Amino acid sequence: QGVVDPLGGINTLWPLFGIGxxxxxxxxxxxxxxxxFKMKKQRYAWVTILPTVWLFITSMTAGWQKIFHExxxxxxxxxxxxxxxxxxxxxxxxxxxxxxxxxxxxxxNQINAALCAFFMLVAVTMLISAFFVIRRALRSDLPTTHESVVTLRNKEVRHV
Structure with a gap:
């Protein structure tokens, strides 16, 4: 699409690449x-939650503006x-x-708007799904996932 775009590929691909x-x-x-949360290490979750909030808000705002700005x-x-x-x-x-x-x-531009909206829909769907999985993990008394045992050069290494 960017190759045949009269406005130049950078005008088409760069905003979608950045937002995506x-x-x-x-x-x-x-x-x-x-x-x-699934590993019952929620005390460390702030390390991922803080940047997630910032990235999610800014990328959703950018996506919304890129689609609907006047x-x-x-x-x-x-x-x-x-x-x-x-x-x-x-x-x-x-x-x-x-x-x-x-x-x-x-x-x-219509295709770009649809792609951007699709990216936003996927991200929001993942956020909502994550909320439900975290809620389920919090209800469980035991970890619902764990790290796997890894064998390296005939030595067993357990990651905990």
């Missing part, structure tokens, strides 16, 4: 938090609407050089 990367980091921290230079849908309006009025808006370029920009 931060959401992935927050999901990894959520997973780490869940593991700590400035075409920020929001995917605003930019799609700007170029759609140009198409409706028969005006070619730079950097597009043709009607086909304009249609590509509209379609690319």
């Amino acid at each position: 990367n931060q959401m992935l980091a927050s999901m990894a921290l959520i997973l780490g938090t869940v593991v700590l 400035k075409p230079s920020i929001g995917f849908l605003a930019q799609a609407n700007k170029f759609r309006k140009g198409l409706d009025e028969g005006v070619i808006i730079a950097p597009a050089k043709s009607v086909a370029d304009m249609q590509t920009i509209v379609f690319s």
